[in-house]
């Protein structure tokens with residue numbers, strides 16, 4: 001596993017922090033589960049010490065920032081393996097007194113048992129998340145997404161703490177392009193890719209652990225996120241950073257595939273609402289009615305840079321490429337009163353473009369590596385196609 005953890009400001013299981021957590025948890029447990037209001041956040045008094053897996057990734061780090069900026073009573077321990085998608089600098093600027101970083105693997109049963117034993121809750125973001133990589137090498141997706149979730153569930157069972165599992169709308173498979181149908185909590189699971197099938201498997205494990213062992217868990221399935229700190233391998237940051245590095249944007253197939261976009265802060269507020277007030281055993285879909293085709297988004301990005309609408313390359317389509325995702329988020333809105341606040345997608349996209357323009361140091365090293373991986377993927381696919389032709393003749 002690739003690693004680049006070298007920042008001395010973060011440490012692995014700092015004993016002082018651990019003591020503080022233990023004292024704090026004891027105090028909080030003594031007070032009981034009375035709710036209180038702190039700033040804009042409602043924090044259950046029994047959930048102040050939270051382990052966030054994958055907290056150096058895109059959504060995990062935004063979630064940590066979102067929570068810490070709104071409540072100064074929450075202590076967070078990030079557990080992250082710092083794969084190519086994790087970046088310790090995504091946590092820069094956060095209060096080190098309230099944030100502990102543990103460099104480790106969610107599949108390490110002993111480590112997760114130790115960490116969860118002194119926590120009140122665990123929010124589970126860690127995963128292998130990129131569809132293109134899952135098609136080329138699914139092994140690591142099965143290991144992290146399925147075995148890692150299993151290790152956490154066993155530790156949660158032992159510690160008796162609250163667990164929130166972050167999943168994806170991709171578990172429901174694809175919807176037809178020209179329809180108004182949307183996913184709901186009742187939609188059947190029909191994952192298409194190695195990535196989405198491992199996420200679906202993890203969801204099944206969580207459901208079984210709730211029913212069989214009575215763990216206190218919830219699940220959310222969110223649509224496509226955008227915003228700062230997203231890895232440059234993903235669609236929106238890839239196109240922005242292609243332009244910023246003098247490359248042409250790359251569109252798969254005819255570009256008509258539709259994704260349902262939500263700002264990452266709206267995902268964070270939804271996860272927080274579920275953690276605080278969600279009903280145990282329930283699944284909540286999260287989405288912000290942000291359906292856009294890929295070509296539409298690409299042309300918005302090109303326009304923002306003052307480039308012609310056709311200044312991109314059409315490249316080979318992703319195998320098994322899902323046509324459309326769309327989420328009906330009525331349940332979380334009606335039962336928890338959650339609402340997205342970033343409802344102007346074009347404004348959010350402009351801010352995201354500005355963030356990548358202003359934070360080149362955060363992504364420039366990864367950019368070269370990500371594009372190198374894309375070149376290898378394209379070569380592998382070409383080789384496979386040639387071998388198929390050869391076998392057929």
Ligand code: NAD
Pocket residue numbers: 053054055056057058059060079080081082083084085086087104105106107124125126127128129130144148166167168169199221222223224225226230231
């Ligand atoms: P990401 O790839 O940006 O981050 C994943 C993080 O998990 C990284 O920091 C990585 O280092 C860490 N990680 C990977 N394997 C690990 C392991 N074995 N042990 C510990 N840490 C490990 O992903 P993201 O886009 O932030 O997604 C976070 C979660 O949200 C995932 O579970 C994903 O399935 C889900 N999700 C993502 C989206 C989206 O649009 N990005 C939408 C819905 C749901």
Ligand code: DAU
Pocket residue numbers: 129130131132167168169170222223224225233234235236238250251252253257258259294318325
């Ligand atoms: O729906 C939620 C999911 O959204 C998450 O569970 C995944 O972790 C996350 O990666 C995302 O999956 P997608 O496959 O939808 O995202 P990606 O950014 O890889 O691609 C978005 C769309 O853009 C998809 O239709 C493929 C297309 N695409 C992608 C890339 C990288 C391109 O046309 N060109 C590209 O270069």
